[in-house]
Amino acid sequence: RAHSNPFSDHQLEYPASPAEMDWAKLYPHLQDEATGEMTKKVTIADIGCGFGGLLVDLSPAFPENLILGMEIRVQVTNYVEDRIIALRAQNKDNLKYRNINVLRGNAMKFLPNFFEKSQLEKMFFCFPDPHFKQRKHKARIITNTLLSEYAYVLKEGGVIYTITDVEDLHLWMVKHLEEHPLFERLSEEWENNDTCVQIMRNATEEGKKVERKKGDKFVACFKRLPNPTII
Amino acid sequence: MTVVHPFQSIVPSRDNSLLFVTSRNQILGFKYTNEKFNILYHWKDQYERETLLREKVIKEQKRQLAENAKLDLKKSKDNEGKPVVRPEPKIPTPGPGAPPIYSIVRNLIVSPDDTKLFACTDSDKAIIELSYDVNASSSTPLGLDLLKRQPYSKRPNAITITKDQKNVIMVDKFGDAFSMPIDGSPVLDINEIEPILGHVSMLTDVLMVTDGEGKQYIITSDRDEHIKISHYPQCFIVDKWLFGHKEFVSSLCSPTWKSDWLFSAGGDDNVFAWNWVEGKNSSKFNYSELIRPYLTDAHLAPARFQNETNDTIEYSVSKVVVLANRPFIAFFVEATKLLFIISVDKSTGFLALAQQIEMPYNIISLSSSASDDELQITLDNRDCDNHKHFAKFVTFDKDTGKFVVDTTKSSAFDEAVAAALKLDFDLQCEKADIYPLYNVTSLKKHGEHFS
Numbered sequence: 001r002a003h004s005n006p007f008s009d010h011q012l013e014y015p016a017s018p019a020e021m022d023w024a025k026l027y028p029h030l031q032d033e034a035t036g037e038m039t040k041k042v043t044i045a046d047i048g049c050g051f052g053g054l055l056v057d058l059s060p061a062f063p064e065n066l067i068l069g070m071e072i073r074v075q076v077t078n079y080v081e082d083r084i085i086a087l088r089a090q091n092k093d094n095l096k097y098r099n100i101n102v103l104r105g106n107a108m109k110f111l112p113n114f115f116e117k118s119q120l121e122k123m124f125f126c127f128p129d130p131h132f133k134q135r136k137h138k139a140r141i142i143t144n145t146l147l148s149e150y151a152y153v154l155k156e157g158g159v160i161y162t163i164t165d166v167e168d169l170h171l172w173m174v175k176h177l178e179e180h181p182l183f184e185r186l187s188e189e190w191e192n193n194d195t196c197v198q199i200m201r202n203a204t205e206e207g208k209k210v211e212r213k214k215g216d217k218f219v220a221c222f223k224r225l226p227n228p229t230i231i
Numbered sequence: 232m233t234v235v236h237p238f239q240s241i242v243p244s245r246d247n248s249l250l251f252v253t254s255r256n257q258i259l260g261f262k263y264t265n266e267k268f269n270i271l272y273h274w275k276d277q278y279e280r281e282t283l284l285r286e287k288v289i290k291e292q293k294r295q296l297a298e299n300a301k302l303d304l305k306k307s308k309d310n311e312g313k314p315v316v317r318p319e320p321k322i323p324t325p326g327p328g329a330p331p332i333y334s335i336v337r338n339l340i341v342s343p344d345d346t347k348l349f350a351c352t353d354s355d356k357a358i359i360e361l362s363y364d365v366n367a368s369s370s371t372p373l374g375l376d377l378l379k380r381q382p383y384s385k386r387p388n389a390i391t392i393t394k395d396q397k398n399v400i401m402v403d404k405f406g407d408a409f410s411m412p413i414d415g416s417p418v419l420d421i422n423e424i425e426p427i428l429g430h431v432s433m434l435t436d437v438l439m440v441t442d443g444e445g446k447q448y449i450i451t452s453d454r455d456e457h458i459k460i461s462h463y464p465q466c467f468i469v470d471k472w473l474f475g476h477k478e479f480v481s482s483l484c485s486p487t488w489k490s491d492w493l494f495s496a497g498g499d500d501n502v503f504a505w506n507w508v509e510g511k512n513s514s515k516f517n518y519s520e521l522i523r524p525y526l527t528d529a530h531l532a533p534a535r536f537q538n539e540t541n542d543t544i545e546y547s548v549s550k551v552v553v554l555a556n557r558p559f560i561a562f563f564v565e566a567t568k569l570l571f572i573i574s575v576d577k578s579t580g581f582l583a584l585a586q587q588i589e590m591p592y593n594i595i596s597l598s599s600s601a602s603d604d605e606l607q608i609t610l611d612n613r614d615c616d617n618h619k620h621f622a623k624f625v626t627f628d629k630d631t632g633k634f635v636v637d638t639t640k641s642s643a644f645d646e647a648v649a650a651a652l653k654l655d656f657d658l659q660c661e662k663a664d665i666y667p668l669y670n671v672t673s674l675k676k677h678g679e680h681f682s
Contacts, residue, residue: 012678016456016474016475016477017472017474017475106431108431109430109431109432109455110455112457112459112472113474117471143429144425144426144429144467145406145407145426145428145429145430146429146431147467148428148461148466148467148468148469149469151467151468151469152469180467181465181467182467182468227468228465228468230446230462230465230468231464231465
């Protein structure tokens, strides 16, 4: 299935609060054996990670970061899980792919259950469901009201990455991000010099599909601004 | 059998001299003087929803017919080359057998300056702004002046007023919060209103609070377990979430005597006390054992969520309120007769049972006076055949240190309702036509979608 209704009452598992999340289950090699505490926190999130192409390519590029993919479709999540298990097994000797994992979840509803305030450095929204119908626009992953929640989990200077092959959706995402007081668009020059943009353009399965079809890919990146003075 | 429709909600004026109740699509205002209630205000929502719905349906039918006509011009043909005849558009027309249309007035609140009444209407999903005068007196009921009627695209679920009294904040079924100015500015086009914040879940309650530095915040609760605190008016800055609820949250309140505190309740077995400024849960009060003897067949879960032995029960707190001047909160569980009064330790926030007061019938609504230590309660008295027990007033007795039902005031209200019946209001209905009064527990989620 290509789509999932983000408003539905899914049978989901999520922690009651970020403090109650068992990260060791996803990143067992980053748990301090003596204390049982995690030595690192997730700082990069791929929202709607699909088949995990971006995770796999980000892993060696950011070996010091913990990277999490969130995906709402069960089957797809299972696939990515298997993929990461296999990659870790193949790379037992060089310790690769220990910094990525995936979990099934509804990021639009439960992001604050997983991440603390200002925890994330980067958030990716790659080829999100376009929800073409006007009536369904609230189901889009980028809306004015959801951006406030993304701004909450992103630290100052953190970056939201968006890419899509649907021009309407691209314009919609740019419009809403530009309107939001806590985000500022990064320049084309910045995009061209950014590693993640290069990876994002080429890594994801959706990206490759668009490539094969010689379609357009629209990229927009936004920086999390500091909070203004509270009035 | 004809009965007086039970009053769905109740709210006193700030000075507690007037009492407003809603009866389906009507608002009644009573003045309390010399231990007697006199009807002072009567307002009926004249909005006719059925006509509007019909117009909408006809418009849609026309649109579809026009679309079909366009397609016909292209002369679509089937495999054998015969022109395809398109079926008439299928649109249900409201008529006999259609689900009942309720036009209820909900979420009654009064303004802090005691001059305005705000409510929400089902008919056009609007916020209405009405004015009243606490000093008015009249031997015949007066109308309430409708100052503004702002419709929205989704049904409002709760409203509150900002501290500066310049805006009404409304939260809706779709998960969005809106700000409606009350400065006399014109009504906005329904499609042009932007939310000030949102959840991806039905919003259930909203509260405006101020911290020690005088900064304002907006607290919103939803059908998932979330309580979100955002800055106001910079609602795009989320301050924090309060985590702890495992079920939907239905009701929020915050005391004037300790503005850092918050109380919340809903589908959980616990009522929660928080220090919202610190973001910490200070106490939980578990009422599940205490309520058990008061649960009935009405609390059995719907058939499709039942277990094999058919004894899954579902219940939830419908409303929690805080006393104006004393460290107590009060709450009730939907479709029960029991009023809980809980003491709050003023230094720790610890919640402890103070009293349980059993009412003669199920409680429908509960409110707390802003000026004195009184609770107002309306009851589902449909089975009472002598026009009694419409509402109860519970006050604090300083001599005994206990809360008691003010029988004088409660009887006075029953008499006022009896008197109002002689007027030409539409207060009665068939028992079978009483609006469903218990809809909070149905917010419980059952995780219906597995993939």
